[in-house]
Amino acid sequence: MHIVLLSGGAGKRLWPLSNEALSKQFLKILKKPNGEHESMVQRVMRQIMETNPNSNVYVSCGSAQTEVLGSQLGNIETILVPSRRDTFPAIALAAAYLHYVKKLDKSETFVVCPIDHFVSNKYFERFSKVEELVKSGQNAIGTLGTVPTHPSDSYGYILRDGEKVIKFVEKPTINKAEELMRNNALWNCGVFAFRIGYILDRAKEHMKFDSFDTFYNRYTKLPKISIDFEVIEKEPSIGCAVYDELWKDIGTWDEFASQMSEPFLGNNVFISECENTHVLNMLDIPVIANDLESAVVVVGYDGILVSSKKGASNLKSVVDKIHLRPMYEQRRWGDYRVLEYKRDNGVSSLVKRIHMNVGQSMSYQYHEKRNEALVIISGKAIITIDDVDSVVAPGDVIPIPPKTKHTLLAATDFEFIEVQLGTSELEEEDIVRLT
Amino acid sequence: MHIVLLSGGAGKRLWPLSNEALSKQFLKILKKPNGEHESMVQRVMRQIMETNPNSNVYVSCGSAQTEVLGSQLGNIETILVPSRRDTFPAIALAAAYLHYVKKLDKSETFVVCPIDHFVSNKYFERFSKVEELVKSGQNAIGTLGTVPTHPSDSYGYILRDGEKVIKFVEKPTINKAEELMRNNALWNCGVFAFRIGYILDRAKEHMKFDSFDTFYNRYTKLPKISIDFEVIEKEPSIGCAVYDELWKDIGTWDEFASQMSEPFLGNNVFISECENTHVLNMLDIPVIANDLESAVVVVGYDGILVSSKKGASNLKSVVDKIHLRPMYEQRRWGDYRVLEYKRDNGVSSLVKRIHMNVGQSMSYQYHEKRNEALVIISGKAIITIDDVDSVVAPGDVIPIPPKTKHTLLAATDFEFIEVQLGTSELEEEDIVRLT
Numbered sequence: 001m002h003i004v005l006l007s008g009g010a011g012k013r014l015w016p017l018s019n020e021a022l023s024k025q026f027l028k029i030l031k032k033p034n035g036e037h038e039s040m041v042q043r044v045m046r047q048i049m050e051t052n053p054n055s056n057v058y059v060s061c062g063s064a065q066t067e068v069l070g071s072q073l074g075n076i077e078t079i080l081v082p083s084r085r086d087t088f089p090a091i092a093l094a095a096a097y098l099h100y101v102k103k104l105d106k107s108e109t110f111v112v113c114p115i116d117h118f119v120s121n122k123y124f125e126r127f128s129k130v131e132e133l134v135k136s137g138q139n140a141i142g143t144l145g146t147v148p149t150h151p152s153d154s155y156g157y158i159l160r161d162g163e164k165v166i167k168f169v170e171k172p173t174i175n176k177a178e179e180l181m182r183n184n185a186l187w188n189c190g191v192f193a194f195r196i197g198y199i200l201d202r203a204k205e206h207m208k209f210d211s212f213d214t215f216y217n218r219y220t221k222l223p224k225i226s227i228d229f230e231v232i233e234k235e236p237s238i239g240c241a242v243y244d245e246l247w248k249d250i251g252t253w254d255e256f257a258s259q260m261s262e263p264f265l266g267n268n269v270f271i272s273e274c275e276n277t278h279v280l281n282m283l284d285i286p287v288i289a290n291d292l293e294s295a296v297v298v299v300g301y302d303g304i305l306v307s308s309k310k311g312a313s314n315l316k317s318v319v320d321k322i323h324l325r326p327m328y329e330q331r332r333w334g335d336y337r338v339l340e341y342k343r344d345n346g347v348s349s350l351v352k353r354i355h356m357n358v359g360q361s362m363s364y365q366y367h368e369k370r371n372e373a374l375v376i377i378s379g380k381a382i383i384t385i386d387d388v389d390s391v392v393a394p395g396d397v398i399p400i401p402p403k404t405k406h407t408l409l410a411a412t413d414f415e416f417i418e419v420q421l422g423t424s425e426l427e428e429e430d431i432v433r434l435t
Numbered sequence: 436m437h438i439v440l441l442s443g444g445a446g447k448r449l450w451p452l453s454n455e456a457l458s459k460q461f462l463k464i465l466k467k468p469n470g471e472h473e474s475m476v477q478r479v480m481r482q483i484m485e486t487n488p489n490s491n492v493y494v495s496c497g498s499a500q501t502e503v504l505g506s507q508l509g510n511i512e513t514i515l516v517p518s519r520r521d522t523f524p525a526i527a528l529a530a531a532y533l534h535y536v537k538k539l540d541k542s543e544t545f546v547v548c549p550i551d552h553f554v555s556n557k558y559f560e561r562f563s564k565v566e567e568l569v570k571s572g573q574n575a576i577g578t579l580g581t582v583p584t585h586p587s588d589s590y591g592y593i594l595r596d597g598e599k600v601i602k603f604v605e606k607p608t609i610n611k612a613e614e615l616m617r618n619n620a621l622w623n624c625g626v627f628a629f630r631i632g633y634i635l636d637r638a639k640e641h642m643k644f645d646s647f648d649t650f651y652n653r654y655t656k657l658p659k660i661s662i663d664f665e666v667i668e669k670e671p672s673i674g675c676a677v678y679d680e681l682w683k684d685i686g687t688w689d690e691f692a693s694q695m696s697e698p699f700l701g702n703n704v705f706i707s708e709c710e711n712t713h714v715l716n717m718l719d720i721p722v723i724a725n726d727l728e729s730a731v732v733v734v735g736y737d738g739i740l741v742s743s744k745k746g747a748s749n750l751k752s753v754v755d756k757i758h759l760r761p762m763y764e765q766r767r768w769g770d771y772r773v774l775e776y777k778r779d780n781g782v783s784s785l786v787k788r789i790h791m792n793v794g795q796s797m798s799y800q801y802h803e804k805r806n807e808a809l810v811i812i813s814g815k816a817i818i819t820i821d822d823v824d825s826v827v828a829p830g831d832v833i834p835i836p837p838k839t840k841h842t843l844l845a846a847t848d849f850e851f852i853e854v855q856l857g858t859s860e861l862e863e864e865d866i867v868r869l870t
Contacts, residue, residue: 268759285738288451292730295727303703339786351786375856394806399831
């Protein structure tokens with residue numbers, strides 16, 4: 001089976017844990033069976049490998065996500081979208097990739113799946129049924145629906161007659177949702193199976209292409225539209241498989257809290273006299289939540305959110321007012337946290353704790369104006385300064401004046417403190433990459 | 436007039452902003468008329484100088500407070516208590532100091548005043564009346580009462596007949612408080628005037644002394660008891676002055692919030708859809724408070740508190756569970772903030788931002804095991820390393836290996852990042868002070 005995971009862009013709905021550099025599907029805040037934590041994309045990948053071990057998995061994403069994807073999933077095959085244009089263009093690009101690059105026949109099928117849903121393994125076991133709906137020749141498209149637990153006005157519904165879809169109803173009123181439930185409608189999971197040629201034909205309605213490159217270069221000719229509006233809702237022949245276990249969209253803190261096995265996540269959390277309250281703490285300092293009801297407290301590197309649960313899904317306009325640099329980023333070579341960023345009387349200083357994974361290296365670079373200093377905390381690395389290599393170890397202190405070429409290659413897992421100092425803002429722009 | 440300010444010990448009631456190293460009276464969280472912020476002790480001192488410019492002011496405190504007092508008040512005269520033994524011993528020591536050290540006659544009077552109360556200048560103007568009650572020969576003790584605004588069960592009451600105190604009632608029931616208010620009782624402000632000899636006589640009931648030194652050395656012979664229980668409630672002849680303006684005990688977050696002119700203090704605070712909610716933010720990252728009612732959110736270097744206002748006065752048992760090093764301290768030479776303290780696989784690292792005031796110096800010191808590195812951020816200082824002086828300026832990086840003697844003298848206001856690295860915990864104990 002060929003499975004294309006749709007990895008969406010940065011969202012602010014889980015601020016302060018997700019930021020422009022880290023979308024919610026990369027947050028390692030879900031508990032694995034062994035007690036460790038994993039991200040949504042890691043959880044989905046693990047579940048696919050457990051249920052469909054012979055499948056080929058591809059991730060459709062923007063280039064900004066390749067570093068964190070590599071760090072979380074290892075050698076995953078990505079299909080990079082040239083620009084963000086919604087799900088129809090992304091799925092069409094995936095079809096072109098499978099046909100022109102992977103040389104699959106147009107009659108072959110593939111399954112697309114979002115990474116937003118917290119589900120049991122049975123969800124992924126149902127993918128073969130979704131695919132079979134198309135392979136059998138009975139349907140142009142296969143889809144997956146889950147049994148609603150309550151009449152929600154936040155989801156899309158599938159009205160069906162046996163395995164045949166009658167119609168899709170997007171975000172109905174509560175009254176209408178109750179009626180849909182009485183008629184055995186399902187929530188639309190956003191999982192679809194298509195034949196490759198079927199999707200390429202839809203794309204050809206907008207532009208010509210005869211190779212992956214021409215498709216890629218003409219990508220912006222495709223309309224910015226979802227697969228639901230462009231394809232699904234226009235197709236009369238759709239089959240529907242049913243999934244009837246745990247299904248949660250964890251796009252809001254309220255929804256996220258509802259899947260937490262304990263009322264807290266992180267260290268040094270003290271909850272007293274609270275009801276239906278969840279606390280997440282990513283910082284090292286303690287958090288006390290006292291005498292609160294139905295609240296969520298989220299302490300992240302980028303900020304602190306305290307909200308009622310019901311109000312926590314409606315914060316975009318407030319979060320949009322915040323314009324600060326990300327305080328935590330995952331990169332190809334590891335990750336870093338900003339310990340302090342300060343601008344005082346024209347002097348900018350930035351203190352980072354940087355962690356490099358064994359075997360990884362930074363680009364060879366220099367800065368025009370910025371002073372840097374590194375203090376090695378743990379591990380070993382080879383440092384190259386103006387083309388001279390040496391080994392650095394804990395306790396070593398390395399000044400890097402402006403215009404000094406430098407890079408690091410981590411010989412072990414490697415941690416250091418970096419202090420940047422400049423007279424203007426320490427933008428990432430003052431960096432000349434030589435490799 | 437001789438005024439003795441009683442500066443109490445570290446309290447946890449205003450956690451996370453007060454800690455073992457910083458009592459609540461030193462928190463710079465009160466707004467001055469010019470918009471800047473000052474601490475309670477600075478506010479009280481400013482108000483005394485505005486109302487009684489010719490008075491002599493002394494601060495009774497423990498030795499742990501001398502550095503921060505010097506930093507906040509400059510050359511203030513302190514009367515250091517040898518150990519913490521409640522207000523009667525502290526006031527008796529102050530009397531002994533005024534008589535034996537300052538050579539005041541036993542017939543002279545002094546006024547004692549706590550630093551817990553947020554009041555208008557008129558409060559301090561009333562001190563001369565409190566003193567006059569004793570000087571006139573009409574009373575053994577003078578005291579100050581304020582007109583209650585509501586029947587509280589948290590305060591002490593003064594029942595009176597004109598200027599004469601009938602009796603003191605400590606923390607009555609609400610019903611009893613209502614009755615006291617109907618009888619024109621006042622809240623006890625904790626301000627008292629005594630003749631020096633009167634207090635020395637009370638101390639002589641417990642021990643002999645004929646000099647300040649003998650008094651000081653026998654200090655622990657005095658009972659651990661408040662001035663109220665040991666002296667005030669036993670004395671039949673007490674006069675009472677009345678103060679009838681703003682009076683707030685800001686010992687809890689609820690009380691503190693009630694004197695805030697705006698619902699927030701600090702930078703990057705975003706409050707939406709909240710009612711009767713106050714947010715204090717000492718960190719650089721933003722805080723969003725959304726859809727909360729009667730809550731307080733306090734974000735400090737030492738931790739984060741989110742609580743209902745009514746529950747915020749009853750947190751001692753929760754705060755007592757927290758055993759982490761202070762993340763911010765004020766010192767004689769300036770202050771510092773811990774940016775990160777981490778223990779990983781036997782490696783301890785501590786990153787501080789240190790600010791030194793111009794003209795101040797550190798002690799000359801070395802460490803047995805700890806590696807340090809300094810990265811200069813702003814200002815200039817003279818650094819002495821193994822008896823050799825040099826000037827350091829922004830961008831300079833100074834490694835300090837174990838056993839290296841070192842000190843700094845700030846030639847201007849001076850800021851640097853210090854990284855400490857060791858294999859055990861980085862306790863302050865690994866420091867050998869040479870000066």
